[in-house]
Structure formats: C-alpha cells, structure tokens
Amino acid sequence: xxxxxxxxxxxxxxxxxxxxxxxxxxxxxxxxxxxxxxxxxxxxxxxxxxxxxxxxxxxxxxxxxxxxxxxxxxxxxxxxxxxxxxxxxxxxxxxxxxxxxxxxxxxxxxxxxxxxxxxxxxxxxxxxxxxxxxxxxxxxxxxxxxxxxxxxxxxxxxxxxxxxxxxxxxxxxxxxxxxxxxxxxxxxxxxxxxxxxxxxxxxxxxxxxxxxxxxxxxxxxxxxxxxxxxxxxxxxxxxxxxxxxxxxxxxxxxxxxxxxxxxxxxxxxxxxxxxxxxxxxxxxxxxxxxxxxxxxxxxxxxxxxxxxxxxxxxxxxxxxxxxxxxxxxxxxxxxxxxxxxxxxxxxxxxxxxxxxxxxxxxxxxxxxxxxxxxxxxxxxxxxxxxxxxxxxxxxxxxxxxxxxxxxxxxxxxxxxxxxxxxxxxxxxxxxxxxxxxxxxxxxx
Amino acid sequence: xxxxxxxxxxxxxxxxxxxxxxxxxxxxxxxxxxxxxxxxxxxxxxxxxxxxxxxxxxxxxxxxxxxxxxxxxxxxxxxxxxxxxxxxxxxxxxxxxxxxxxxxxxxxxxxxxxxxxxxxxxxxxxxxxxxxxxxxxxxxxxxxxxxxxxxxxxxxxxxxxxxxxxxxxxxxxxxxxxxxxxxxxxxxxxxxxxxxxxxxxxxxxxxxx
Numbered sequence: 001x002x003x004x005x006x007x008x009x010x011x012x013x014x015x016x017x018x019x020x021x022x023x024x025x026x027x028x029x030x031x032x033x034x035x036x037x038x039x040x041x042x043x044x045x046x047x048x049x050x051x052x053x054x055x056x057x058x059x060x061x062x063x064x065x066x067x068x069x070x071x072x073x074x075x076x077x078x079x080x081x082x083x084x085x086x087x088x089x090x091x092x093x094x095x096x097x098x099x100x101x102x103x104x105x106x107x108x109x110x111x112x113x114x115x116x117x118x119x120x121x122x123x124x125x126x127x128x129x130x131x132x133x134x135x136x137x138x139x140x141x142x143x144x145x146x147x148x149x150x151x152x153x154x155x156x157x158x159x160x161x162x163x164x165x166x167x168x169x170x171x172x173x174x175x176x177x178x179x180x181x182x183x184x185x186x187x188x189x190x191x192x193x194x195x196x197x198x199x200x201x202x203x204x205x206x207x208x209x210x211x212x213x214x215x216x217x218x219x220x221x222x223x224x225x226x227x228x229x230x231x232x233x234x235x236x237x238x239x240x241x242x243x244x245x246x247x248x249x250x251x252x253x254x255x256x257x258x259x260x261x262x263x264x265x266x267x268x269x270x271x272x273x274x275x276x277x278x279x280x281x282x283x284x285x286x287x288x289x290x291x292x293x294x295x296x297x298x299x300x301x302x303x304x305x306x307x308x309x310x311x312x313x314x315x316x317x318x319x320x321x322x323x324x325x326x327x328x329x330x331x332x333x334x335x336x337x338x339x340x341x342x343x344x345x346x347x348x349x350x351x352x353x354x355x356x357x358x359x360x361x362x363x364x365x366x367x368x369x370x371x372x373x374x375x376x377x378x379x380x381x382x383x384x385x386x387x388x389x390x391x392x393x394x395x396x397x398x399x400x401x402x403x404x405x406x407x408x409x410x411x412x413x414x415x416x417x418x419x420x421x422x423x424x425x426x427x428x429x430x431x432x433x434x435x436x437x438x439x440x441x442x443x444x
Numbered sequence: 445x446x447x448x449x450x451x452x453x454x455x456x457x458x459x460x461x462x463x464x465x466x467x468x469x470x471x472x473x474x475x476x477x478x479x480x481x482x483x484x485x486x487x488x489x490x491x492x493x494x495x496x497x498x499x500x501x502x503x504x505x506x507x508x509x510x511x512x513x514x515x516x517x518x519x520x521x522x523x524x525x526x527x528x529x530x531x532x533x534x535x536x537x538x539x540x541x542x543x544x545x546x547x548x549x550x551x552x553x554x555x556x557x558x559x560x561x562x563x564x565x566x567x568x569x570x571x572x573x574x575x576x577x578x579x580x581x582x583x584x585x586x587x588x589x590x591x592x593x594x595x596x597x598x599x600x601x602x603x604x605x606x607x608x609x610x611x612x613x614x615x616x617x618x619x620x621x622x623x624x625x626x627x628x629x630x631x632x633x634x635x636x637x638x639x640x641x642x643x644x645x646x647x648x649x650x651x652x653x
Contacts, residue, residue, distance in 0.1 A: 123543055129568070133594055136543050256546050260500040261507060264455050307640055309498050342622060346495075365622075365639075387593055387623055392631040421623060424594055 010330050014358045017295035017333035018046045021235070026293070030231045037233030041100045045235070049335055049358045049380045051414040058410050058442030060417045060435055061237050061382065063339065063362070064103035066134040067423035068093035071431075075132045076125035080111040083218050087225025094234040096428075097435045101237030102229045104298075109135070110218040113211040118169035121252065134424040142166050143253035145262070148269040151253070152276050154179075163253065170207035173200035238298040238337065240288020242329070244322040245277035246270075250303045259303070263313060274321040282328030289334045296360075297334045299325070305342030319350050330357040339422070340364060340383075348374040355379055364420035368409040375414075382416030384409060385434065390419060390426060395433035402437035410442065417442060445480040452484035453491075455504050457511075464515050474519035481512050485557050492642050499550065502641070506553040530561040532652040535583035537569035539598040544591035547620055551587060551641040558645050571602040575609050583615055585648050588634070590621045596628055603633040616651050620644055 008016065022042040029035040047055035068089040069079035078085045090105040111124060121142070124135035142163060143151065151158040157179055165175040177195045182188040195201055230236070243251075249270065250259040262270055285297035303309070304318035326336040337360040344351070344366045351361050355378035363371060368384035375381050385405055389398050402417070409415045417438045448467070451459040467477050488505045491497040534555045538548050545567050552564045563581050565574065578586050586606070588599050599619055606612050617634040620641075629637035635651075638644040 129543060130541060133541050134592065136592070138543065139546065256499075257503055257549070260503045263500045264457065264504055307498055309500060310496070313498070313500065386625060386627065388596075388625050388627040388631075391593055391596060392627055421593065424592060 010327075010357050013333040014295065014330055014335055015050070017289075018042075018049065018335065018358075021239075021294055022046055024230075024235075027230050028227075029233070030228075034231060034233035038230070038235055041233065042235045045100060045416070048382075048414055048416050049360055051377060051380060051412060053413050055413045055444055057444060058406055058415055058417050058438060059100040059382075060438040060442070061101045061362075062097070062099050062103075062419055062431070062434070063237070063422040064090075064093065064426075065107065065422045065424050067426040068103065068105075069108075070425045071428065076129075076134050077111070077131035079108050080124055080135070081126075083110065083222040084225075087222045087228075091225050091229050091232070094229050094232060097431060099234070099435060102234040104236060104238055105222060105226060106219065107241075110215055113214040113218070116170060116207050116211040116214060118207075119167065120169060121167040137251065139251065139255050141255045141258050143249075145254075145258070145266065148266065148273055152269070152272045155276055155280055167252075170211075171204045173198070173204040177201060236292070236294055238288075238296045239290075239292040239294025240285045240296075240334070241298040241300075242281045242285030242288075242325065243299060244301055244304065244318065244325065245274035245281055246304060246318045246321065247300075247302045248277050248281065249273055256303060260309075263309070263317065267317075270317055274317065278321050278324045278328065281325045282332070285325070285329050285336075286332040286334055289329075289332075295334045296337050297329050298337050298339060300339040300341060302341055304347070305340075305344060306346050307342070311346060314347060314350070319347075323350075323354065326354055326359055327357060330359070335360060337362065340366060343367075345370060351375060351381075352378050360416070362416070362418055362420075368405060372409050372411070372415075376412040377414070380414040380416065381409070383418040383420045385417070385419045387419050387421040387423065390423070390430045390434065393430055395429045398430045398433040399437040402434055403441045406438070406441045410444075413444070445476065445483075448477070448480045449484045449487070452481065452505070452508055453487045455501060457504065457508055460508050461511055461515065464512050468515065468519055474516045475524055478513075478516050478520075481509055485509065489558075489642065489645075502550060502554065506557065509557060529559075531559040531649065532561070532584040533563070533581055534560040534585050534587060534648060535563050535565065535574070535578045535581050536587040536589065537565035537574050538567040538589045539574075539595050539602060540568055540570045541598055542590045542592050542595045543567045544589070547591070547622075547641070548587075548589040551589070551620060551644050554641045554645050555587075555648065558649065560648065571598060571605045574602050575605045575611070578606070578615060579609065579611065585616045585618060585651060587644070587648075588617065588619045590619070591623070592621075593623050595621060596632060599632045599634065607633075616648075618644060618647060 022039055024038050044055055044057055044059045048059050066076055066079055069086055072089040074085050074089060086105050086108050090103060094102050121138060122135045123129050123138050125131045125133055129136055147162060150162060161175055161177060165172045178191045182192045250256055289295050289297050304314055329336045335358050339362045341364045348371060352375055360380040363383040371381055389401055448463045451463060464477060485505060488497060488501060536552055538545055552562050556562045565577055588602055590599060603617055618636045619632055619634045620638050624637040624639060636647050
C-alpha cells in the first residue's frame with residue numbers, strides 16, 4: 001500500500017483503495033472506449049459507496065452464480081467442469097446485459113478438484129444433485145460440541161486436523177498428524193515429519209497437491225475470459241469474500257440446529273468461538289481483495305436474519321463480531337459488502353451503526369422503504385428486487401417494479417440496484433427489462 | 445405442573461427433564477405430565493407469534509418435547525399413546541433437485557407438535573413419488589419445501605401431477621421457502637405460500653377447521 005498508509009484514517013484508506021480500483025491500472029482494455037466505460041462503472045459504484053450527491057446514475061449490480069451458464073443453455077455440470085464454457089458464458093452475460101459489475105465466475109469452482117478431495121460440504125452437479133442443477137450446501141454437524149475448545153484455542157489447527165479431514169474426505173488422514181508445533185526444536189521435529197511420511201498421509205498430501213494443480217490449470221483456462229471481461233469494460237463486483245463469524249460456526253461447523261441449541265446449552269463457548277474467528281475472517285477477506293486489486297469484500301449473511309434469532313441474541317451473538325470483521329476489513333482499505341439474505345426489518349438500526357466507514361448492504365427480502373428511512377444517507381445499500389418477477393413475471397411487470405423500487409430506495413445517492421438473490425437462473429426478456437429500466441429510471 | 449410448564453417455556457432444559465423424572469417417580473399421572481408439555485408448547489407458540497421467540501426456541505422446544513416423550517412413553521398404556529386425535533394428515537417433502545432441509549424439518553416438527561399426523565418424505569423427492577405417497581397416506585395437505593429458485597419448476601410439476609391424479613379438489617398444497625411470494629404461489633398453482641413455520645401451521649389449522 002502507498003506511503004503514509006498508517007497515518008490515513010479508515011475512510012481515507014478505503015478511498016485510496018477505491019481510487020486504485022477506479023484507476024484500472026494494469027488492465028489491458030480492448031479500446032480506449034472500453035477503458036472509459038470501465039472507469040465510469042467503477043466510478044458510479046464508488047460514488048454510491050461514498051454516498052456522493054454527484055453520482056450520475058444508480059449502479060446496477062446483479063449477483064449471479066449459475067445464471068450466465070444456464071441462460072446460455074449449459075448445465076451446472078458444464079459450468080463446473082468446463083472452464084471455457086463458464087468463462088464464455090460470463091463474458092457473454094456482460095456483453096448482453098451490460099451490468100455495472102461482472103459476477104465472479106471463479107465462485108463456480110472446479111468439479112474435478114472437488115472430486116479429488118472427496119469434498120462433502122456441498123453437493124454439486126453430477127455429485128449428489130442432477131447435472132442440470134447448481135451446487136448446494138450439505139449441512140451437517142461437522143464439528144462436535146466437545147470440539148469448541150479446540151477451535152477456540154487454535155482455529156488453524158482445528159481447521160487442518162479436525163474440520164478439513166471431515167469435510168474433505170481425501171484429507172481424512174491429516175487428522176492423524178501431531179500438531180505442527182513440534183517443529184520448534186530439532187529433537188522434537190521427528191514425530192510430525194514421521195506422521196507425514198505414513199502411506200495414508202502421503203496419499204492425502206498427494207490428493208491436496210493434485211487438487212491444487214487441477215485448480216491451477218482451471219484458472220489458467222478461466223483467467224483469460226476474466227481478462228476479456230475486464231478488457232470489455234466490466235469491473236468485477238467483488239475482490240474478496242469472507243463470512244460473519246457466527247455463520248462460519250453455524251453453516252460450516254456445528255450446523256444450524258445444533259448451533260441454535262448451543263445458544264442455550266453453551267452460550268459462552270459460542271461467544272469465545274465467534275470472537276476467535278474475527279481475525280481469520282478479516283484476513284480471508286483482505287487477502288482476496290488485495291490479490292485482485294478490488295476493495296469490495298463480499299459477506300453473505302445467513303443466520304442473523306429476522307426469525308432466526310431474537311434482537312437480544314442478534315445483539316449478543318451475531319452482530320458484534322460481524323461488525324468487528326467489517327471494521328477490520330475497512331481498516332485494511334476494503335469495503336465490506338454484506339449480502340443480507342432473508343429479511344432484516346428488525347435489524348436495520350444495527351446496520352446504520354457502520355455509517356462511519358464505507359459499507360454496503362445488499363438486501364434480499366427487507367422492506368426497502370424502511371431500509372431507505374433508516375439507512376439513507378448513512379450507508380450504501382441495494383437490492384430488494386424480487387427474483388420471482390425475473391423468473392415468472394413479464395418484462396412490463398419488471399419494468400414497473402424496477403421504476404417503483406428506484407423511486408422508493410434511491411435518492412440519497414447510496415442505492416445500488418440489484419436482485420435480492422444470487423441468480424442460479426434467469427430469463428432473458430425480464431433480465432434485459434430489469435437492466436434497461438435501471439438505466440432509464442436510475443439517472444439522477 | 446406449573447413448575448414444569450414454566451421451566452419449559454423459559455428453555456430450562458435440564459430442569460424440565462429433572463422435574464419430569466421427579467413427577468414420574470412420585471407417581472403423578474403421565475398423561476397429566478404430557479399435558480404440561482403441551483401447555484408449554486402452546487405458550488412457546490404464542491411467544492413465537494408475538495416475535496418474542498424465534499427458531500432457537502422452537503428447536504429447543506422440540507428437543508425438550510422429544511426427550512420428555514421418551515421419559516413419559518414407557519409409563520403410558522397403548523390406548524393412552526394412541527388416544528390423541530389428529531387434526532389432519534400432512535405430507536411433506538423438499539422437491540426434486542433441492543437438498544435443503546432446515547426449513548422442512550422445522551415445519552415437520554411444528555406440525556407434529558400441533559397435532560397433525562406428519563409424513564416427511566425427505567429431500568430431493570420426485571413429483572411422482574410425492575403424489576403416490578400422498579394418495580397412499582390420504583394426505584389432507586401437501587407441503588412442498590424448497591430454498592432455491594430452481595425449486596419453483598418442480599413445485600409447479602407436483603401441483604400439475606396432483607391435478608392429473610384427480611386429487612386437486614381434495615388436497616391443499618402449501619409451499620414454503622425463502623424465495624417464495626404471491627407471484628411464485630400463483631405460478632406454481634399452490635393454495636398458500638409461507639416463509640416461516642408458524643404461519644404454515646396456522647394456515648394448515650385454518651384449513652382443517
């Protein structure tokens with residue numbers, strides 16, 4: 001980062017990173033025209049984050065997972081096994097709909113690497129779900145109640161020797177390794193290295209190397225398409241991704257049912273565990289953003305939504321560590337972008353607390369008039385368009401709803417138009433109507 | 445029984461089980477004890493409707509109810525176990541192509557606790573199987589669950605298959621999931637849509653009145 005970084009305020013750091021993003025340094029554009037288009041797009045997104053009154057138009061940022069490939073008539077299997085298919089579909093999607101940010105094609109991941117690892121945390125096309133579908137989370141109790149202390153005392157050791165061996169079955173032998181700390185002294189180094197030499201661990205390490213090589217080859221095919229997307233003038237909507245500590249515990253480790261009972265059975269352990277996860281989650285988000293030269297860090301929010309817990313529980317168990325992650329990201333110059341799944345009608349006041357940093361909340365089913373009332377002029381927010389209309393409505397219905405949404409939610413300069421759901425699928429006419437209406441009615 | 449009801453409503457799991465054991469040991473009527481659990485469930489349901497309780501409390505309540513039933517059951521005669529009159533038969537499945545089950549499991553538990561006879565077919569269930577099982581079970585209500593937008597199509601297919609089987613007039617269809625709304629409900633051809641379990645139970649109770 002630039003000279004004098006330590007002396008900058010949080011917002012100055014975020015602005016410096018956003019300016020770096022707008023500068024588009026290092027991108028080879030197809031033409032000068034495309035470079036201008038790219039910079040106009042990054043500029044309006046940045047203006048929305050800065051709540052700038054000088055913003056020209058409401059930015060349009062549809063989130064996609066499998067929609068670009070499905071709309072191109074390609075299966076979920078193709079999307080995850082043929083990077084050239086995924087890359088072309090994501091490029092075509094940008095050229096057809098001309099959104100202000102492009103989706104992150106690498107989030108589709110590479111099926112063969114998951115096969116090598118015998119990955120069980122998700123099921124994916126051809127592996128547990130039909131080939132025409134999308135990947136889906138396979139929730140289970142991957143961490144037992146008596147493992148809280150392991151996680152709390154040493155998250156990385158827990159991750160490597162307990163959780164990964166359960167969720168990546170090819171890595172199961174790693175559970176037999178002693179902790180790495182023996183390497184601190186020559187006479188104590190033997191047991192760890194010896195364990196690495198056992199045939200099962202050798203197999204596991206080989207699987208890890210193979211999966212790494214597969215992903216490296218995959219990104220070398222996908223990468224040039226990502227380059228073409230940027231060259232065509234489309235900035236990516238996220239540089240990195242991370243999670244709220246409570247969601248890590250709930251989604252990936254304990255499972256929702258178990259964690260909901262832990263709220264009563266072992267509340268202190270939850271508090272210690274989520275606290276322990278703050279720094280690793282900051283680090284995860286920052287590393288992606290820095291590697292990609294894009295300050296936006298995507299944070300999908302799950303179990304803190306209305307209905308999942310009470311206000312008191314949210315205030316105690318969910319929000320403090322999410323907020324700490326957001327501020328940690330901001331301190332590193334990143335812009336935390338929370339994808340607020342479900343409804344947050346009872347939580348809006350909390351979100352307004354981050355008005356002293358640049359932050360963004362993309363809503364799914366939250367009342368957008370209420371969001372505007374509570375958050376307008378304080379933080380950037382977006383979304384709220386019902387995916388049901390994209391999939392089952394007519395272009396005219398979509399146009400009218402988009403107009404209505406912009407009238408309701410925009411006006412403070414901080415609103416970003418988006419659908420309240422990462423699209424697994426889409427319909428051409430309605431999606432086109434959505435983007436066109438956004439450009440027509442979103443001009444300030 | 446007041447102590448037990450209070451303990452359960454306040455989520456004091458250990459206390460609930462301790463009191464249950466104590467009452468059974470003292471020779472209290474097991475049916476009476478079980479009614480205490482039911483009374484607590486009614487209060488917990490009310491608190492949920494009033495936005496005081498949420499999913500953690502529903503899950504805890506279900507857990508306490510299960511653990512309590514296990515303790516009480518051996519003390520009940522067969523006729524006492526069977527005597528409870530069911531409100532209706534509820535068949536439930538996550539539709540084909542969708543493997544999510546958190547919402548489905550919560551509604552299954554809530555419907556059971558609220559006096560419905562529940563048959564849960566699991567996740568990723570093909571439409572033909574849902575219709576065949578509904579027929580066999582003589583379902584009054586079919587609940588279709590799905591988190592993904594990719595579940596809309598399979599939900600619609602199930603409703604069409606129910607019609608083809610000539611059952612549409614005798615069975616109600618309720619769909620549940622995070623991305624559902626009136627627009628999707630009409631597209632699917634269901635009778636009602638919900639995004640939370642307690643609303644689902646209320647709707648089903650309304651139908652069975």
